[in-house]
Amino acid sequence: MITRRSIIIGLILSGIIGAGEPFTVLYIQGSPMAADYSTGAAIFLLFILVFLFNVILKRIFKKFYLTPQELITVYIMMIVACAIPSWGFTMNLIGLLGGIYYYATPINEWEKIIHPYLPKHLFPQDKNAIWYLFEGLPKGMGIPWKVWIKPLGNWFFFIIVFYFLSICLMVMLRKQWVEREKLTYPLTELPRELVKEKEPLLKSKLMWMGFLIPFLIYSLKGLNILFPSIPAPVLSHSFPIFNRTFTVRLVIFFEVIGLAYFMAVDVLLSVWLFAFLFIIETGFLRRIGYSIGPVLPFSDPAPQVVAFQSLGALMVLSVMSLWTARNHLKTIFLKAIGKIKINEEEILPYPVAFWGFVVSFLISIWWINRTGLKIIPSIFFVVVAILIFLGMTRIIAQAGLAYYRAPVIPAVSTLYTFGSKYLGPSGLTSLGMTFSWATDIRTMVMASTANGLKLSTQFRMNTIKLFWAIIGAIIITLISSSWCTLFLGYKYGGINLYSWQFSGLARFSMNWVKNFIKYPVGFGKLQFGFFALGGFLMFLLILARNYFLWWPISPVGLALGLPHPVFHTWFSVFIAWVIKAFVMKYGGIRVYNKSKEFFLGLVLGSFVTAGIWIIIGFLTHTERIIFTLG
Template identity: 25%
Template sequence: MKPNQQYQKGQLFTIRYFRILPLTFVWIVLQTGLYGYIHLNGFGQFIANHLPVGSVFLLVIFAFLLNPILSRFGPTAPFNTAELTLCWVMITAAASVPGYGLMEFIFPYIAAPAYFATPENQWAELILPHLKEWLYVTNQSALNKFWVGINPYQTIPWQIWVRPVAIATIFGLSFFFSICCWAVILRRQWVERVRYTFPLVQVAANLTQADLNQKAFQPVFRNRLFIFGITFAVVVHLIRGLHQFYPFFPNIPLDYPIRQFFPNKPWLAIVTGWPLLFRLRLSVVGVTYFLLPDVTISIWFFFLFYKFQEVAISAFSIARINTQQQVMGAVLVLTVVSTWQARKHLLAVCQKTFTNPVNSALVDDKSEPLSYRSALLGMIGGFVFMGTMAVTMGMSVWMAILFILLMWILATTAAWHVSNAGCLLVNVGFTPFNFFRMIFGGRALGVRNLILLSFDRSSIPNWSSQSLMAYSIQNFRLANTHHLRSRSMKLTQWMLLAVVLSIVVTFFTTLTWIHREGAVNLTRWIFNVGPGAMRRAIDEILNPSPPNLPGILSAGTGGIIMSGLIFMRQRFLWWPFHPLGYALGVTWAPSRLWFSTLIGWAIKFLILRFGGFRALRQGQPFFLGLIIGEYFMAAVWQISALKTGVGYWGGPPS
């Protein structure tokens, strides 16, 4: 079979690269560039979740407009499943760069140290001597243009930004490459053996599935419940969007504030930190419908469990303990247990790499996106390169090893959340800086390690909403769903190429938008992370903290609880809770997802209770329509913000 041909259910597809690649590359450029304006100006989230709005929008255009038109010119004219899958794989991989991805925080980090250093804050004496000059921008004229903006007659000093951005990007890209290889290694374990549900892949699978009977629309899009679901979502967001422009127009509220009901301690803890938000998002309700019952109930139950712990901590004024420490222990136990469960597969991969037994079916990797040898050696090589760069930057060797290990754990955990629970948003709940400071204390870490760890979101934000590992493992599962051969399609190579293209586009477009407006006039919290990192480092340098024993005990408690949850789920079929909910913790993600998940769980429970499994299956198109309809309208309103300047935050998780 030729490399550009794929079989699906007995049909042979030819991937016509000359058609699909130009459209894909153009959309990557547009999607990446639009982020720079939409997100930095606070107009909405065009990319930032594990089912990117921009990517869904393009595939909706393919499914509902381009392919129906092309079908009039013959049965082979529309884009086929393999072509649409390749397009989806590339545009989602590219979405891991802007938004909350690789390039989001590089600019504020490298622009903050020299610009905000003053005699009062002592950064010039205590921090800058420990930072390599090639890690940040020192030219004050360039920094003034970045933070304040330029007039139409001034130019952007591109050459000054190239070196620090390139260094940070290469560092992050080496990690991206490594976790992409790690996703290849885990694919069989997660997809074929443990059989995670991959809920978000079901949306992508429907959007990339071309009708084998050469109809204009595939069957699910002709389903009455799907039409009703998508119409309902479109109407809701059409009304809400019009209200944004015309306040006299009626509104459909989806956010229900409760802060006024809890003005005093200890109940104030419910609405502070990561607050208890009553936000209804139709797409989250739709995704919830495709989740396992124990996953669904655990997401909202454990968020409430954590919030009431915070009330107790506030009531008794317990010092140096917070709920995030429990998440640290839970995540570490989860990683150990899941690695142990995959030990046979991982040992087989190592055996294939280093001894290459040709007759062992256990280590057959012909159906994998890359050979196991290439994947394992690529992952090791990427981590070694990353560690070498970290040491060159000034990090201790032992700290570099632990840092990379922790980042690997965080990326794997984020992908695990997405694969099991379809988490549109993932925030693992703690950063390397907080974790290592708790374990070792500031004095033991040393000044250089503290400073470099404080830049913990600069180029590898894998506790965020756009982890390349999560995108990678989902894309491999999508190809498997369509019975496509990932290796012959070169999915891994195309994903990495899309990432590189998105990096280049992000560099030029984001710097352009920042210089046009001035960073101080854009979304404040994004650009506060740079000065915030410096303040965090200087506080620890001036007042180094000892190891946090209460925090370590709290993390140990989290590990014990996680072990108990895993044990109960494996031993007792009646056990209602999934460990995933506890590992999510109290972060930005469950704060915004829990209420919609609760509503979705209740709807699914009622349908199952009164209609049975048949009604449950028949209802799937409606909830798929809710997801696609809300995403489509969110994209429409955010694109309209380019002209109107009126943003829209009522759509997918925001």
């Protein structure tokens, strides 16, 4: 049952996540906890809730006890909140809106080439307010909040519409993915076990054994930063391949190992095997000097050949997911137009979800078009963005990757489809603005909603109350994260904070725009060729999976590509595969079920330790104590 107090607690903690993530990343420069699909901040705070309310305070005041449904309500709100404040949207947006003006110089020519095409209603118009955001306010001057109301209000309108679109799509696909295809949703395993009343996870000795491993090892790393005489454990190693043209990274992330253990064995094999093959392909291409263009934004370290292969595979995965759900989606359509009556167990009625998706889709196209992109490219961009988000969400639901990013971003897909000349300076500038929300896609509301709906199904909480709780969490997080990001910028000066959001992103995105305005490209024939190759290979893998029962490899890995998160985490997935394959072969399902608690401990220990060391870093004024993927 979703109670009033659970929603209130969820709103408070969503606000804390919204303000806490910018404070952690920008000021403390500690472990990002709300920047990835693993939603470390939600896990850390859920642990505190369970330990504080259901273990300690319960013994004194029984009224403080939170039921599993209440805890899951709070958790769903928190994982949605985790998708917003940092790489998901807010920090990127504010750094980009100000940085486009602050970093403009006669040398980079942004003022002449880009600024005439910036929609005034989307950017602050007070040059002093922008300058102070990066340099810090003079003594005695207040923060110019009014300058930001109009531009942030316009951006919030769009992003809330797109979030609503994402929620509607996940509502329509929940029954297909959860009940019919029975996807595993590995990221829901820990919260489900953590809130159990019978055989609670916090009383498991095996869980605490797993917990202690990252706690002790990460703490030694933290102590080494504070006291360099203390030796730090080595958790990574690199070695060159193909005559030192490329480097292989072997990194141990305990949270990745723990979450990967809950993937199916064939998915585990697919994830690490295709990552390894892409590494070999990348090294080989560098060795022979073959390239179809520079490394794409946010596709690094993968070359364009690998990136577009994976994009083709990801698109086929998305389309095939919709094709598989065609009968269910047809039923929803008939319900939406009043042709049939069916029982629904969703957080939104099917007609609302269907028409909500349609209206949000049209508004998104209209809004993107207003930023300077022509209507046909606007339609294309929104469709591609939805398909990329959908494919990634499907992968998260099936594979439960802690860290992941799209192989190619929607802006690049649009560029190589229409060419620079057709898009024009205004269209390219519009694409540059999408770098705030549709590029470094390490987390998103769509994936959080999918995981939330899996949990709500298991705990029988699919009611309209949950929808409004999610919307409330989104609004609170947008406000709190914007407030904290602006506050930190004006108080300390953005140039003194973590460099990416307040320095790197604006320069990177606008130089990308300027480059293609000055040096146009046409339709990417080679890019499309490798895109088609990846799609064809994905289609063959799906056919093999469906028609040959003995086929050992899931097609998921082909769609991952080799972006930064996959490049750094594939080895940890390999470790999980070795362990799980051994357990399943020699111990069977009984040993596997018992061993789950140990691997849940690895995940819980990783994020609780990261949270503790964020606090230690703040108290000791120590930066760069980072254990999660930075």
